[in-house]
Amino acid sequence: MKIILGSDHAGYEMKEVVRQFVASELGHEVEDAGTHSQESCDFPRYAQRVGRAVVRGEADFGILVCGTGIGMCIAANKIPGVAAAHCCDSYSARMTRLHNAANVLCLGGRILGVEIARDIVRNFLAAPVDDGERYARRREQVRSIERNAEAEL
Numbered sequence: 001m002k003i004i005l006g007s008d009h010a011g012y013e014m015k016e017v018v019r020q021f022v023a024s025e026l027g028h029e030v031e032d033a034g035t036h037s038q039e040s041c042d043f044p045r046y047a048q049r050v051g052r053a054v055v056r057g058e059a060d061f062g063i064l065v066c067g068t069g070i071g072m073c074i075a076a077n078k079i080p081g082v083a084a085a086h087c088c089d090s091y092s093a094r095m096t097r098l099h100n101a102a103n104v105l106c107l108g109g110r111i112l113g114v115e116i117a118r119d120i121v122r123n124f125l126a127a128p129v130d131d132g133e134r135y136a137r138r139r140e141q142v143r144s145i146e147r148n149a150e151a152e153l
Helices: 009-025 044-055 069-075 090-100 114-126 133-148
Strands: 002-007 029-032 061-066 082-087 104-108
Touching: 002 009, 002 044, 009 029, 009 061, 009 104, 009 114, 044 061, 044 069, 044 104, 061 069, 061 114, 069 082, 069 104, 082 090, 090 114, 090 133, 104 114
Parallel strands: 002 029, 002 061, 061 104, 082 104
Antiparallel strands: none
């Protein structure tokens, strides 16, 4: 699989840990969309880069890291076709793939320890999507909201 990573300055250190883990221990191809330092920067540009790459099929999944993971998640979910999930535990990471078919994982670099972050990433990337009728129906309802959002304004 190809995984694209992005972070702001607050998530830079954790992104580097995740990058190494995904490439070396999980054996996936990794693309780093930045940032490449701890110099202050704005998170939306990295959420956009990663989200668009996933939607275009240039990567199988995206992983975004900022201080809490919340800002990245909000920004990424503005991109049609992105299903970004902010996860702080392994169970949520697995379930967001199973039930929601999330394609972007958002992590908080300032709130997670390294080991739990690795476990979250491992569970997210390994979980299949449950194609059962009720979950597929719910995912389609969410996509319908996305398609119709502008028309309803």
